[in-house]
Amino acid sequence: MIKICGKIKKKLANIINEYDAIIVRNKTQLNKKILNKNKKLKFIGRLGVGLDNIDIKHCKKQKIYVQPATGMNSDSVAEYVISSSLHLIKNISLFHNGTTKGLWPRTILNSRELNGKIIGLLGFGTIGKKVCKLAKNFGAKVISFDPYVSKSIQKKFNIKLISFKKLIKISDIISIHLPLNKNTKNLIKLNTYSLMKKKPIIINSSRGYILNENDLIKAYKKNLISGFAIDVFKKEPVEKNFYNKIDKSINCIVTPHIAGVTEESNVRVSDFIVNKLIKFFK
Numbered sequence: 001m002i003k004i005c006g007k008i009k010k011k012l013a014n015i016i017n018e019y020d021a022i023i024v025r026n027k028t029q030l031n032k033k034i035l036n037k038n039k040k041l042k043f044i045g046r047l048g049v050g051l052d053n054i055d056i057k058h059c060k061k062q063k064i065y066v067q068p069a070t071g072m073n074s075d076s077v078a079e080y081v082i083s084s085s086l087h088l089i090k091n092i093s094l095f096h097n098g099t100t101k102g103l104w105p106r107t108i109l110n111s112r113e114l115n116g117k118i119i120g121l122l123g124f125g126t127i128g129k130k131v132c133k134l135a136k137n138f139g140a141k142v143i144s145f146d147p148y149v150s151k152s153i154q155k156k157f158n159i160k161l162i163s164f165k166k167l168i169k170i171s172d173i174i175s176i177h178l179p180l181n182k183n184t185k186n187l188i189k190l191n192t193y194s195l196m197k198k199k200p201i202i203i204n205s206s207r208g209y210i211l212n213e214n215d216l217i218k219a220y221k222k223n224l225i226s227g228f229a230i231d232v233f234k235k236e237p238v239e240k241n242f243y244n245k246i247d248k249s250i251n252c253i254v255t256p257h258i259a260g261v262t263e264e265s266n267v268r269v270s271d272f273i274v275n276k277l278i279k280f281f282k
């Protein structure tokens, strides 16, 4: 029997005990309390890759197999990062807004190339690697901070791995591709922006809480960064307190957690999880 729940919070707690498997997106919180309501649950499929909405430790204890859709939406996210980089480094929104107001801002603003710029990737996992490949096609230099990357991967991707401090100091674009955990939570704080020497563009398509989105606006207003793209937030949907501060004078892109969600990735992600589920119970 398959059940599709829309508004899940209350419903899920009431019905979870009936099922051997559950498939979730990123909003459904499968915490200890809810998991304890089902002693027969064997499989959790996650239509995405971040597992911060699932109590993994508890799943291990309960012998519940957790299957993320690893790599299935990484092309979509990598394209989001490159398109945002191009858009922001060229000040496209600001040119657009000025032009459509009749200002013809041809000489007031600068446009730049991605070619030759340093892209610093925080995290060199599935998505970081995809971004690296695309960025190199545009002639960008790619560096990364990721202490868990092996020498062979480093060699394969011809990537320079450096410290966090050095990366934020020398990058023209900083893109975050980290999981949310106790080491990465609040990794970028308000005072971190003053260590960025190139007024970089910041892109966060990973998880909210790794940086504080309100600090991004403060850093932009202090002229410490030259733009930002943000797809993930502490609280989703994003709070008024944040979006009320966004106006057309800011070189930014703000999106509702859609970097990995495209028509193509939706099909790949769903196919992948359903096939894994079928195999698991065969």
Ligand SMILES: NC(=O)c1ccc[n+]([C@@H]2O[C@H](COP(=O)([O-])OP(=O)(O)OC[C@H]3O[C@@H](n4cnc5c(N)ncnc54)[C@H](O)[C@@H]3O)[C@@H](O)[C@H]2O)c1
Pocket: 048, 049, 050, 051, 071, 073, 074, 077, 122, 123, 124, 125, 126, 127, 128, 145, 146, 147, 148, 149, 176, 177, 178, 179, 180, 183, 184, 205, 206, 207, 231, 232, 257, 258, 259, 260, 261
């Ligand atoms: N916005 C979206 O729609 C969307 C879609 C897919 C994934 N994501 C998010 O993107 C992020 C990256 O996904 P991925 O598939 O590349 O993950 P991944 O697990 O493949 O890669 C993460 C990398 O981060 C590194 N890392 C872990 N802790 C670190 C630390 N403390 N310091 C430095 N490096 C560290 C790991 O070694 C790994 O290489 C995740 O947070 C995921 O949830 C968002």
